[in-house]
Amino acid sequence: MLEITITLLLTILSITMLIYIFLTKDIITAAIGTALISLFASILFLIMKAPDVAMTEAAIGAALSGAIIIGVIIRIKKEHR
Amino acid sequence: MKKILILMIFSFLAVSLMLFFMQINSSKSSMQSISGDYYLTSNAKDFNIPNVVTSIVTQYRGYDTIGEITILFLSIIGVFMLIKTTGFSEISKLLQEPGTIVHTATVILFPIIMLFGAYIIINGHLSPGGGFQGGAIIGSGMLLLFLAGDKKELNRTATHIVESISVSIILLIGLLGIYYLNAFFANFLYSLGTFGSIISGGIIPIIYILIGVKVTVEFFHLSEYLLRS
C-alpha cells in the first residue's frame, strides 16, 4: 500500500513538473525541472527493486547531466550579453 | 491548431503504447525471462558474488560494457572537436570569485566525496554500486574544486596517461582470459577469496575499479572542458 501511495505521488509530481517545463519561458528553470524528474525517477527505480539503477540515475542523470545542461546555458547567456 | 493536432496524435500513441505494454506484462505474469533465469541460477557457481547485476555487467555481457566505454570516449572526443578551447587562465575571469561559505564547504566536503566515491567503486560486487556510479560521483565532485576557485593548472598529460593505461589493462585482462581459459573475459582468478569479502569474485572487482578510473577521468575532462570552452 505504501508503495502505491509513493508511486502515485511521484507520478503526480512528474506530471506537474512536465507541464511546468512545457509552459515556462526560462530555460534554466526547465533544466532544474529535468534534474528533479530524474530524481523522482531514481526513487521510482528503488521501488522497482533496482538499487543499482537508482544509484546511477541519482549520480549521473540528476547531478552530472543537470550540471552540464546548466553550465552550457550559463555560457550561452554570458556570451549573449 | 498544429499544436493541438500534434498533442492528439501523441496522446493516441501514448494510449496504444500503454495497452501494448500491459498486454506483454499480463502474458508474462510472474516469470523470469529465460536469460535472467540462467544468470540468477548459475551466478553462484560461476562467480560467487552477491550482486548479480554486477556479474551481468562485467562478465556475462562484458562486450556491452566495452562498447559502452567506447561510446563514452567517442562522444567526449566529439565534444573536444566541436569547440575551440581557451587557455586555463581565462577561467578565473569567467567564474565569479567564490565566497567564504563555498570555499570552507569545499575544504570539508571534497575529501568526504572522494572517500564515498572510492567506497562505492570498491564495493561494487558486494552491494549496489560500482564503477559507473562511483566514477560519476568523483568526477562531479571535482567540479566543486573549480567552483571553489582553485587556480592550479591541470596536468592533462597525466590524466590522459591514466585513462589510456586503465583501458589497456581492461583489454589485457580480457586477453589473459583467452590464454588461460580459451574465452575473452574468462574469470581466471575464480578461486580467490571467500563469498562476501572484498577480495572475491576473481577479476570482477579489478575490472570495475579500472572502469571507475576511466569513467572518473572522462567526466572530469567533460566538466573541465565545460569551463574552458
Place this chain on the structure above:
Amino acid sequence: MALVLEILFYLNGIILLTGGLIIAIISRNIIKMIIGFVLAHTGVNIILVSTGYIFNRMPPILNKFQQTNNPAAISVDPVPQALVLTSIVIGVATTSLFMFYALRYYRDNGTIDRDSMEEHND
C-alpha cells in the same frame, strides 16, 4: 494490488516519453528540444526497468543460501537492470554532445532559435 502498481509504473514512463517528445517537437528553443529528449530518455528507462519488475520479490542482491536455493523464484529480473545501467551512462554522453552542439550552433549563428536556420539558407 500488483496490477495497480505495474499500471502506475507504465503510466509514469509513457507520460514522460510522450511528454518529452512533445516538448522536443513543439518548442522553438534548441536547448528546450534537448531537454525534451532527456525527459524521453528517462521515460524509456522507466518502461524498460518496469518490464523486469515482479511484485513481492527481492532485489537481485542475494546471499549464498538464496543463490543456491532456486534464486529465480525470489528475485526480480536482473537483465533489464543491467541494460538500463548501460543506457543511462550512454544517455549522459549523448546529452553532453547535444549541449555542445547547441553551443557551437549559437557561436556560428548568434541565436538558439530553431527557425533561424531557414532564414540563413535563403
